Amino acid sequence: MERNFIVTLSICVLSILLRIIIFVLNSNGIYVQGTNFSQDIIKLTINTIILLSVTGIIMYKLKDKTLKTLTVIWATFLIVSNFCWWLIIDSDATYTAFYSPNRNEEFVVKETRHSEVYQRLKFKILARKLVDISDDGYRMFYEDTYKLVWMGHHKLKIYYLFDPISPNDYKNVTVTYKEY
Numbered sequence: 442m443e444r445n446f447i448v449t450l451s452i453c454v455l456s457i458l459l460r461i462i463i464f465v466l467n468s469n470g471i472y473v474q475g476t477n478f479s480q481d482i483i484k485l486t487i488n489t490i491i492l493l494s495v496t497g498i499i500m501y502k503l504k505d506k507t508l509k510t511l512t513v514i515w516a517t518f519l520i521v522s523n524f525c526w527w528l529i530i531d532s533d534a535t536y537t538a539f540y541s542p543n544r545n546e547e548f549v550v551k552e553t554r555h556s557e558v559y560q561r562l563k564f565k566i567l568a569r570k571l572v573d574i575s576d577d578g579y580r581m582f583y584e585d586t587y588k589l590v591w592m593g594h595h596k597l598k599i600y601y602l603f604d605p606i607s608p609n610d611y612k613n614v615t616v617t618y619k620e621y
Contacts (some may be wrong), residue, residue: 446501453494456487463487468565474559474568476538479551481531488523492516539583542591546618552580558599560618571616572599579605595619 463473463480473480496516503509519553530553537550547561555575559568579602581587586602595618603612 446498449494449497449501452466452492453498456491456494460484460487460491466551468567471562471567472559472570473484473566474549474551474561475536475566476549477536479531479534481527483532485523485527492519535583536579539589541597541618545620548597548618550582551584554578556580556582558616560621563621569619571618572614574599574601575615579603 442611463484473483488607496512499512500509503512522527522600533553535552537548537552539548540546541548547565548571549559549561551557551559555573555578556574557573558571560571561568581601581603584602584605590598590600592598592615596615597618598613598615600611600613602608602610604610
C-alpha cells in the first residue's frame with residue numbers, strides 16, 4: 442500500500458508542477474495550441490488527475506468512513522463541474538490554420554464565442570496569442586468570411602464579417618507578429 446501512496450503522491454506533484462508551468466507560459470503570452478485542440482482540454486485533464494490523486498492521498502490518510510464519503514462526493518462534484526465548464530466554454534471550438542506568404546509562419550484561429558488568433562512557435566504545440574476578436578458568436582473563419590492582407594514586414598490585417606445579417610459589415614484588426 443505504501444508504494445501506491447508514493448505513486449499517487451508523485452502523480453499529484455507532477456500534475457501540479459505541469460499546471461504551474463502552463464500558468465507561467467500563459468503569463469508570458471504563450472499557450473498550448475494545436476491546429477485542432479487547445480490547452481483547455483489539457484487543463485481539464487490535468488485538473489482531473491490532480492483531483493483524483495488528491496482524493497487518493499486523502500483516502501489513504503483518512504480512517505473515518507464519513508470523511509472518506511464526503512471526500513469522494515467533493516471530488517466528484519469538482520470533476521463534474523470542471524467537465525461541465527469545459528463543455529460550455531470550449532467543447533464546440535473550431536480551428537482554422539493559415540500561413541504567411543513565405544510559409545515560414547503558421548497561424549491558428551480558435552473560435553468559440555469569440556475568435557482568438559495565435560501564431561504557432563517553432564515548437565509546434567506552443568503558440569503566442571496575437572489578438573482576441575470579440576464578436577457576437579459568429580464564426581467568421583469557420584464560415585470563410587474573412588480576408589487576409591499581408592502588409593509589409595510582420596504585419597497582417599484581418600478583415601472579417603462581423604454580422605452575417607449585414608453582409609457588408611466587415612471590420613478589421615491589424616496584428617504584428619514575429620518571425621520564429
